[in-house]
């Protein structure tokens with residue numbers, strides 16, 4: 001294990017413990033904050049090949065079984081996230097989305113008067129956002145971010161931080177380009193959630209080499225604090241214990257369907273629980 005993968009990116013603790021192996025990937029866990037990560041990540045050349053059209057649209061591969069078909073659902077979900085961002089009064093209505101996929105979030109924000117720009121690692125998805133929605137989207141990783149220091153009101157990363165080879169660098173870059181009091185908002189799987197703990201390596205979000213980092217709420221708070229942010233809100237998707245997409249569900253079907261009833265997930269969401277965590281943090285001090 002080399003130096004870049006041996007200390008925790010969230011809290012800095014050394015000597016993570018071996019958790020389990022899935023396929024050819026070794027997962028380790030930080031004893032300090034619970035962050036889980038792939039200790040033998042793929043090379044950057046291998047990462048390039050992971051996000052082609054099949055990742056977004058082919059049901060036979062890992063990833064999405066048809067992202068374009070989710071458009072209506074995604075737009076409604078993103079509209080509710082824009083409500084949350086506006087409630088926290090960012091310094092202005094400008095947003096950079098890191099990992100903007102097909103651009104549905106940016107398009108919803110634009111309709112509501114935001115100035116929007118996107119960055120997308122997948123050339124296929126970036127072309128979709130540019131050609132079909134006419135959005136300003138660049139292709140590449142965080143090294144392609146060209147925004148000046150203190151120039152953006154909000155940075156968002158929806159279901160993206162778990163894919164990045166260096167999540168800390170992404171959060172630090174967000175800090176640098178955000179205006180004072182700017183907002184960083186993100187969502188990611190919660191490996192400390194009940195459904196992640198029940199399902200272990202069969203958790204539907206346990207998908208190396210696509211997902212390289214698996215955060216707990218504690219590890220997210222520590223990463224934010226160490227990077228110059230203060231967390232102002234955390235929420236959950238309301239999916240508790242059940243895991244509808246697990247290849248090997250661990251709950252009896254009757255219990256799973258009970259826990260996935262809309263009224264039940266709504267109640268858990270109200271409580272802030274779920275297997276996906278949402279976070280909004282404000283730029284506070286020097287990183």
Ligand SMILES: [Zn+2]
Pocket residue numbers: 008009010011012013030031032033034035219
């Ligand atoms: Zn840690």
